Amino acid sequence: MGLLWASLRRDRGGQVLLVLLLAAIILVPLLNLAVPAGAPGHLSAYTVALLGKYLCFALLAVSVDLVWGYCGILTLGHGAFFALGGYAMGMHLMRQIGDRGVYGHPVLPDFMVFLDWESLPWFWHGFDLFPFAMLMVLAAPGLLALVFGFFAFRSRVNGVYLSIITQALTFALMLAFFRNEMGFGGNNGLTDFKDLLGFDLQSEAMRVSLFVASALALALGFLASRYLTVTRFGQVLNAVRDAEGRTRFLGYRVENYQLFVWVFSAMLAGVAGALYVPQVGIINPNEFSPLNSIEMVVWVAVGGRATLYGAALGALLVNYAKTFLTSAAPEAWLFFLGGLFVVVTLFLPQGLVGLLRRSRA
């Protein structure tokens, strides 16, 4: 604990992030619930959900930064872990619908009735229980990361080869989840959610609660990641990034360090996905799309690698720009994203955080 405090005292950007999150946790509920609709300063439920979504992306960006910025693993497949966390939450929400679906079947979700399935597939059992679903939010991405990472790191796959197979991983999962017989709703995914823990998902109070939960998750995820980076564990990650061979000759089993941070990061991404799904109301295989995973890397690059708070900042800014641009000039968005990556790579290798640091020095 002492170590974490000492490092936070030096981490100006981290302090700002935590203070902003605290302010948001207090102000957003107030502006939404206490200020009457129509009055100046009122935040609509739509805006609250939008902000909550951004926070989920920020947590996802922190998880990407942890493996890329600190350990040098350029992941192009983190969307897979995000989506798996989201699907675990989505399955719970589907089971919560009960007999209120279009077909009114007491157990089977609508899409299974539509496909003429007689009974629930085995892997859908247990998801009606909230604690089990939450466990799966961590376990599903964690397990995938463990198996994938075990083979990849043990065989010393790294650099661009690792990036390519992470991309292939998420692409393969996307194709698999598109298929109806996989039992995850095919290309429609899971949607039409009604409530969570007995509370209506459309209610203002629920939206605000989900927002607060996302802010808390981001704060805790940031603190846990910050702690990891300032311990000797974090030092070893840096060492692996900068001189992997040397680290081995110091007596560190590099593959175990990579595997640990990889699984931890995948679980963080899973939590982000689980909080994202009830706020947007749908999860479908598009979340696995390789493009999404590349976008995450852009967020981190824009914000600034190996800073954690920079990743969160990058996610917020780029997603705000995305929301703005996709409504103002939809066809321009992809050009903007590509241009952004080029500009950041060429002129801002340290991202916006690096720009701030330079202007101060």
Place this chain on the structure above:
Amino acid sequence: MKLPTPLRPFTERDRVFDALVPPAQRVRRQTRHGTILHVEDVTVSFDGFKALDALTLYIYEGELRCIIGPNGAGKTTMMDVITAKTRPDAGQVFFGDGIDLLRLSEPEVAQVGVGRKFQKPTVFEQQSVWDNLVLALHSDKRVWASVWFRLAPAQREQIEQVLETIGLVAERSRLAGELSHGQKQWLEIGMLLLQQPALLLVDEPVAGMSGHEMEQTAELLTALAGERSVVVVEHDMEFVRSIARRVTVLHQGAVLAEGSMAEVQQDPRVIEVYLGA
């Protein structure tokens, strides 16, 4: 019936597999006959080219041994084999009292007590001098231990001492990447010291050093031997002459001559190899 080679060890009845021996036992370092490293009949070939050709070499406890030889004599390959970076096609490498280095991975070799300094100084440039030393410190280096690692006062003391020895006290909080070439070499030697190896492999320690730095390095290496064994691979004859008691000359992957510097220099075969008859 003849078993395929990988299965043969399973038929030896007195064989105890390493995985079954508790780690503490594996690390014991008593040496029989005062030999700390046995390299026997080691052959390594790359695409038909024999980098090491049945190399046999013994390093004794506490000695400072210099290994010289023209380019391509197999010096670096020999170090690679000892530190598990390269697996030989044939031969045996034992460390201390029966630790088979060929069965260990690079981190395990480091943990049983073999330290290696590379030709090009490799330090962690993005971290401070102090942090570089903390990383090297002899301790439990498993993941979970690293997550909860705290520097004990005794360990802090140890690092301070090493800082003193390598003359980088004033540079402790500078990034290692900002150090001069010579200072990086010294930092790397400091890191090796904190690993507390019983055997130090040093590849060209004075490459790119000034005359004064070279003298200091010579002093340091001489001081290190005794407590531990030091093997120095070096090109610089002047330097070798200043530190060596016993010199091994490698040529085409095998030992050409061994003895004191004076003996070796008079050996006609060595003269031929070096001066080209």
